[in-house]
Amino acid sequence: MTNLPARARLATALLRTAATLSRVSGRGDGSVIGGRVGLKVEPRLLAMLSENRQVALISGTNGKTTTTRFTAAALGALGPVATNSFGANMPTGHTTALAKMPDASNAVLEVDEHYLPQLLAEARPRVVALLNLSRDQLDRAMEVGMLAEKWRTALAAHPDVHVIANADDPMVTWAAKAVPNVTWIAGGQRWQEDSWACPECGKRLDRYGEYWRCTNCGLTRPSPQWSVDGNAVVDPTGQRAELSLQLPGQVNRNNAATALAIAAEFGVPLAEAVPQLSTVRSIAGRYAVVRRDGRRARLLLAKNPAGWLEAFDMLDPGCPVTLCLNAREVDGYDTSWIYDVDYAPVAGRQVLVTGDRRFDLAVRLQVNGIAFTVVDSFADALRAAPEGNVEVIANYTAFQDIRAEFDRVN
Amino acid sequence: MSTSPFSSLRLVWLYPDLLSTYGDRGNLQVLAFRAMSRGIDVDIVEVTSDKHMPTEGDIYLIGGGEDGPQALACERLIADGGLARAVNRGAVIFSVCAGYQLMGSSFMAKGQQYAGLGLMDIQSQRGETRAVGELAGEVDPRLGLPTLTGFENHGGRTFVGPSAAPLVRVTAGVGNDGQTEGAWANRIIGTYLHGPALARNPALADLLLAWATGRQLGALEDRWPEALRGERLAAVLGGGGKGLGRGDVRGDMRGDMQSAMEMI
Numbered sequence A: 001m002t003n004l005p006a007r008a009r010l011a012t013a014l015l016r017t018a019a020t021l022s023r024v025s026g027r028g029d030g031s032v033i034g035g036r037v038g039l040k041v042e043p044r045l046l047a048m049l050s051e052n053r054q055v056a057l058i059s060g061t062n063g064k065t066t067t068t069r070f071t072a073a074a075l076g077a078l079g080p081v082a083t084n085s086f087g088a089n090m091p092t093g094h095t096t097a098l099a100k101m102p103d104a105s106n107a108v109l110e111v112d113e114h115y116l117p118q119l120l121a122e123a124r125p126r127v128v129a130l131l132n133l134s135r136d137q138l139d140r141a142m143e144v145g146m147l148a149e150k151w152r153t154a155l156a157a158h159p160d161v162h163v164i165a166n167a168d169d170p171m172v173t174w175a176a177k178a179v180p181n182v183t184w185i186a187g188g189q190r191w192q193e194d195s196w197a198c199p200e201c202g203k204r205l206d207r208y209g210e211y212w213r214c215t216n217c218g219l220t221r222p223s224p225q226w227s228v229d230g231n232a233v234v235d236p237t238g239q240r241a242e243l244s245l246q247l248p249g250q251v252n253r254n255n256a257a258t259a260l261a262i263a264a265e266f267g268v269p270l271a272e273a274v275p276q277l278s279t280v281r282s283i284a285g286r287y288a289v290v291r292r293d294g295r296r297a298r299l300l301l302a303k304n305p306a307g308w309l310e311a312f313d314m315l316d317p318g319c320p321v322t323l324c325l326n327a328r329e330v331d332g333y334d335t336s337w338i339y340d341v342d343y344a345p346v347a348g349r350q351v352l353v354t355g356d357r358r359f360d361l362a363v364r365l366q367v368n369g370i371a372f373t374v375v376d377s378f379a380d381a382l383r384a385a386p387e388g389n390v391e392v393i394a395n396y397t398a399f400q401d402i403r404a405e406f407d408r409v410n
Numbered sequence B: 001m002s003t004s005p006f007s008s009l010r011l012v013w014l015y016p017d018l019l020s021t022y023g024d025r026g027n028l029q030v031l032a033f034r035a036m037s038r039g040i041d042v043d044i045v046e047v048t049s050d051k052h053m054p055t056e057g058d059i060y061l062i063g064g065g066e067d068g069p070q071a072l073a074c075e076r077l078i079a080d081g082g083l084a085r086a087v088n089r090g091a092v093i094f095s096v097c098a099g100y101q102l103m104g105s106s107f108m109a110k111g112q113q114y115a116g117l118g119l120m121d122i123q124s125q126r127g128e129t130r131a132v133g134e135l136a137g138e139v140d141p142r143l144g145l146p147t148l149t150g151f152e153n154h155g156g157r158t159f160v161g162p163s164a165a166p167l168v169r170v171t172a173g174v175g176n177d178g179q180t181e182g183a184w185a186n187r188i189i190g191t192y193l194h195g196p197a198l199a200r201n202p203a204l205a206d207l208l209l210a211w212a213t214g215r216q217l218g219a220l221e222d223r224w225p226e227a228l229r230g231e232r233l234a235a236v237l238g239g240g241g242k243g244l245g246r247g248d249v250r251g252d253m254r255g256d257m258q259s260a261m262e263m264i
Helices: A006-024 A031-041 A045-050 A064-078 A091-100 A113-123 A144-156 A170-176 A250-265 A270-277 A305-314 A336-340 A358-367 A378-384 A396-405 B025-036 B067-080 B082-088 B098-102 B202-213 B223-237 B251-263
Strands: A054-059 A081-083 A106-111 A127-130 A162-166 A182-185 A206-208 A211-213 A227-229 A232-234 A240-242 A289-292 A295-301 A321-324 A351-354 A388-394 B009-014 B042-047 B059-062 B092-096 B106-109 B112-115 B122-139 B148-160 B165-172 B180-185 B188-191
Touching (some): A054 A064, A054 A250, A064 A106, A064 A250, A064 A270, A182 A250, A240 A270, A250 A305, A305 A388, A321 A378, A336 A358, A358 B025, A358 B223, A388 A396, B009 B025, B025 B042, B025 B059, B025 B202, B059 B202, B067 B082, B067 B098, B067 B106, B092 B098, B098 B188, B122 B223, B165 B188
Parallel strands (some): A054 A106, A054 A127, A081 A106, A162 A182, A295 A388, A321 A351, A321 A388, B059 B092, B106 B122
Antiparallel strands (some): A289 A295, B180 B188
């Protein structure tokens, strides 16, 4: 870090200035604009800033931000950690995260699925964690199978990287098998609609619970070395550690297992890493509780079918739920995917529906046989619920709109 | 559907393992809901690609998918032969996107031409650009349906031959070729539209049900589908172009998207 050439030092200084200006002018956290400025001055800046550091990359359709936060917390036991904790998960954001923490010898970077090949080449990670792959923003994103192939090809070019991968996801497993050194996690896969077919040969996979295999080519779920048993994580030696997470849902216990596996690879003992995870309470508004007029609303972000299924698993039984759907540019304009989700888990409680595309949700719920009330705004939804706890599930821009109403709650 | 009052309406969902990528399963759910709301019993049969296609179905639904699964589905359907026999029996088919293309004489997938099922006089080519966004248009007046609304996302262009008719004259969007969208012949309807199409167009769903049951169906209280149609048609036809998702917005947009996300 201290040996950066002059151009890279200039690029880093300009990056930090641009990021600060952006932040103080209220335009965001400045990660993207800062990184853009730095990379303009020195295109190899990301690679240079990664040198002499131990880097972990975390990618997948869902759970990236949470797992990155968990991992950064666990590695905090070793000293300062550079991390893109604001969800800016493309190279501009990575460059900024590294530039802001020049003295951190460890870095944990959340990576957009499409940018994993570039990060593998430039950040030269020690560890790459692959969480899951499922359909997301179909009107512009790549199909799931193509993305798995992109990962596999990129990993094959870096056979020395240590991969930590979700054995329950056939697409992830197939991509990870491109390298010899893989630690397998029982990471869970509630959503299985994107992995009916074998990624290797295209034939139909046999599934029994979480176990899966292809009878045609033999691709089989690897035996996981890390698993979650109830509320405990079990490591490869059989050691159990009880979790005391502040975040809800089975999926976050699975994310914790992945974070602990990364931490173990960095040399943090399980007993030291586990308590660090309890410090994570909310992440950029996710899982935050906002209060108004006697209502306590917990905010859950869910951007795609797999995410909505996981969010249903987190709902407090009997608690009213508000569902918020938008379809702006970053959400994807096509709302058809709401028919890929079975909303039966929200039945039997008060269901409030809002967002730009509340009528899409209304038709969906009607066809699903679920009683609901359509309201014009999130404020109206809160008023319609009785005093007490309210669960909120919102997709990306709907979620950000709610955060904005509550002073950008973190 | 037989005339016996005791028989159920049989809805057959083709190959959900291969062709169910864009929420098209919703068409099955909408048909089942609208039939049951009229007191019609429904049997839903999901046929995965490793099973024989039953020939006794009343309405067959086939959805969209990627090139590889589309080609594989076509190969299986031709080898099986059941769908063609069902059509000869008078079954109704509602096909979407990749499934729509399969109805025709040929289609393009993975850079090569494939022979289709030949159930309808259409043939599909690859277009120069991908058509992504809202679509609206006026339906062939012989079908007696209101304006069609939906979301298209496809790279194909389809030519409708003399033995079939275009489903829609396009007023917004691309569809078959920028002029027309979808096709129909006898009891087969095909469209590029997701949304899903039958959630956005309940009258189209009722037309399929009327064909299959041979009955005039009573009206349903359609407050929410009508609200959805009103909102979508106002967005696409009302000007401004806001929220339409028009144009080709694939991978290269993601960098700019990140900036947009940061601004939020």
